[in-house]
Amino acid sequence: MRRPFSRKQRGTILAGMLAFVMLLVVLQLWLLSATMNAYLGGDESVIWPATVASFLCLLLNGGLLRYLYKLDGTR
């Protein structure tokens, strides 16, 4: 049987996940501002690729959230 993580281990894992989430959110913010600038300037070539990239980031974040709930459940 797998041994549950100790409190200290969970804290370390959470800090790592949080750093990754922050990175993805900053990337999404950059994508949003760049896309808005392109849209207002009439350049539509970047809109759909940026939308797909942003949703991929959200998907990764959703996966990390799922793991967080799992982590909380394995005490």
Added chain:
Amino acid sequence: MSGDGPEDDPRSPLDPLLDTPRREGLTGTAPADRYKPVADPELVTTPPDGRPMELQPAWRTDFPVDWPQDHYVERRDFMKFMILTSLAFAVGQAWIAAMSWLRRRRDRHPELRIARIDEVPVGGAIEFAYPEPHDACVLVRPREDLLIAYSQRCTHLSCAVRPQVDRGVFHCPCHEGRFDMETGRPLAGPPRRALSRIVLANRGGAIYAVGVEERTI
């Protein structure tokens, strides 16, 4: 010479009675297993009613008693908030994509007669609305052979720009933005994008607006 042990040396800080039976636990000389903790370090959280965590109500996991667990809960909630922010950014991105799709569907600009060429004096300007009645635009004639028209909406915060034909610029009075008159590109102030250019056509001596050209630079 007898008596050379530490007990005979007045400078020695060691107590000669350290190994005395029944004093070990007090002086730190006892074997390590005597110092085994009485409780698991993981179980430092002791709820007020003393019952184990498994028997506590669910809300107690979100309102911890001790600081280490409180820090963990803080970071966990911050991560959830960040993921909510991520969702908001993705929704914003989808909104831009939807607006772009809608704009492309209705991207048919009507033709609008602005004025006859001889009605626009050299160095003068005429204001008009295009393509919708609330979209203010300005047609300028800086030289005899040059007629250009731009949207009056500043690309910073949408204030109306004013032509200064003698200086060859459009001036935005809100934040002192300036645009080059011939290209529409920003020269000074906070704007970073060029003014939207109105595409003109000359039909029988009359000037018509036939389209809008938006640019990032």
